[in-house]
Amino acid sequence: MTATPRDASATIVPLGRNLGAELRGVDLTRGITPPVIAAIKRAFWANPVLVLRNQRDLGPEQLIEFGNAFGYIAPHSILQYRHPKYEQLSYVTNVKPDGSLDEYGYAKRATDWHADGVFKAKPDCMTFLYSIAAPSVGGHTEFTNMYLAYETLPEDLRRRADGLACFHKRGKGWRCTAPPPPLTEAQKATGEFEGNVHPLVITHPESGRRSLYISAAHTSYIVGLERKESDALLDRLYGHAIQPEFQYHHKWQVGDLLMWDQRCTMHRAGGGAPRDEKRIMMRGMIVAELDAKRAAA
Numbered sequence: 045m046t047a048t049p050r051d052a053s054a055t056i057v058p059l060g061r062n063l064g065a066e067l068r069g070v071d072l073t074r075g076i077t078p079p080v081i082a083a084i085k086r087a088f089w090a091n092p093v094l095v096l097r098n099q100r101d102l103g104p105e106q107l108i109e110f111g112n113a114f115g116y117i118a119p120h121s122i123l124q125y126r127h128p129k130y131e132q133l134s135y136v137t138n139v140k141p142d143g144s145l146d147e148y149g150y151a152k153r154a155t156d157w158h159a160d161g162v163f164k165a166k167p168d169c170m171t172f173l174y175s176i177a178a179p180s181v182g183g184h185t186e187f188t189n190m191y192l193a194y195e196t197l198p199e200d201l202r203r204r205a206d207g208l209a210c211f212h213k214r215g216k217g218w219r220c221t222a223p224p225p226p227l228t229e230a231q232k233a234t235g236e237f238e239g240n241v242h243p244l245v246i247t248h249p250e251s252g253r254r255s256l257y258i259s260a261a262h263t264s265y266i267v268g269l270e271r272k273e274s275d276a277l278l279d280r281l282y283g284h285a286i287q288p289e290f291q292y293h294h295k296w297q298v299g300d301l302l303m304w305d306q307r308c309t310m311h312r313a314g315g316g317a318p319r320d321e322k323r324i325m326m327r328g329m330i331v332a333e334l335d336a337k338r339a340a341a
């Protein structure tokens with residue numbers, strides 16, 4: 045691939061000590077071209093929480109074009125927040141359509157640490173959020189690095205974790221304190237939300253690194269262990285994973301397009317925004333496997 049001048053000028057600036065980076069020199073409003081996407085992917089494999097700032101006035105169709113470059117964009121299970129015209133996109137917002145405060149969106153949504161879609165047979169691999177309105181203080185999204193969480197475990201615990209698997213079910217996590225809104229009868233009838241088992245430690249297909257794959261909101265138990273033992277082990281892994289050293293808290297600016305890798309991070313809403321300030325983002329969740337070969341081409 046021949047690098048365009050814009051590719052050549054793209055630089056990565058770390059934001060947190062162990063997680064979070066900004067990719068500078070990319071302007072999606074000037075075109076979502078294959079070289080631009082390739083540059084983003086190369087940065088993303090090494091930086092699983094990556095933000096492009098000042099991407100002003102991107103519309104839903106551009107965001108869908110962006111998401112499609114990474115794989116299939118799965119509609120979100122919470123129907124009330126879906127974009128009215130484009131089901132691939134949904135809102136993360138503290139404002140109801142009539143302009144009043146959305147209490148769930150303000151104070152309860154996504155407040156437990158989690159990775160998106162771990163309860164699915166084919167979980168989400170990447171999510172992006174695009175900031176439309178940001179509060180002056182608070183409202184951060186917090187991330188933690190699950191590569192590091194795994195790599196820094198004591199060896200005996202790491203070995204033990206390697207051989208285990210977990211059952212995950214939407215909102216049924218062993219530490220879920222704020223479950224998502226209930227599913228509709230039609231959603232339940234699909235059978236897609238009955239829960240699934242995935243390894244406790246997964247290998248990232250692009251980076252080859254291993255990471256802990258748990259979610260306080262959705263991981264119910266470790267398969268084959270008594271409940272008490274499962275809870276205790278999950279607590280130990282979780283406590284290790286969310287240590288401040290591994291975290292990055294993103295303060296939103298309007299025009300931020302932030303993408304993160306669900307296979308090697310957890311995240312949550314940090315809260316703390318003023319009740320009378322808007323926090324509105326548009327979101328897309330990518331399910332299909334990301335294609336490293338294409339990024340490297």
Ligand SMILES: [Fe+2]
Nearest residue numbers: 154158159160
């Ligand atoms: Fe989430």
